Amino acid sequence: MNKTKNKLRVFVDTSVFGGCFDDEFNEKSKKFFDQVKNGSFKVVISETIIKELEKSPKEVKELFATIPQSSLEIIDIDVKIEELRDAYIANKIVGEKSLGDAEHIAVATISAVDLIVSWNFKHYVR
Secondary structure, X not given: XXXXXXXXXXXXXXXXXXXXXXXXXXXXXXXXXXXXHOOOEEEEEEHHHHHHHHOOOHHHHHHHHOOOHXXXXXXXXXXXXXXXXXXXXXXXXXXXXXXXXXXXXXXHHHOOOOEEEOOOHHHHOO
C-alpha cells in the first residue's frame, strides 16, 4: 500500500461529495468523509475534480471546504495522465462520451492511489 503517514491515499470523484446529499448514498458518503476528517484517509483529487466541485451546489462546496488540507492531495493533469486517458478511450475501455471518467481513472492510476471511491459504477468498474 502507498501510505502517507499511515493514511490510505484514496481517489475520490465528485459523485462521493454529492452522495452526502443523495438518499441512496448519503450514509456511506458521510461516514467516509467523517473518516477523512478523523485522519484515516488522504483524499486524492485532480484539478478537474476541483473544477467540477466549483460548479456543484452550495452544500457540496461547503462539504469540500471542511476537508483538512493535511488530508487533501490535488494532482495536476500532466502529459502522462492525458496519454493514459486517451489510451483508455482509444482501446474502448471507456467510451468517448466519458472522457472525464477516463481522466479520473488515469489520475488514480498514475498517482498510484490505494483505493478509488466513486458512485459512478458504470465506467469505473471496467
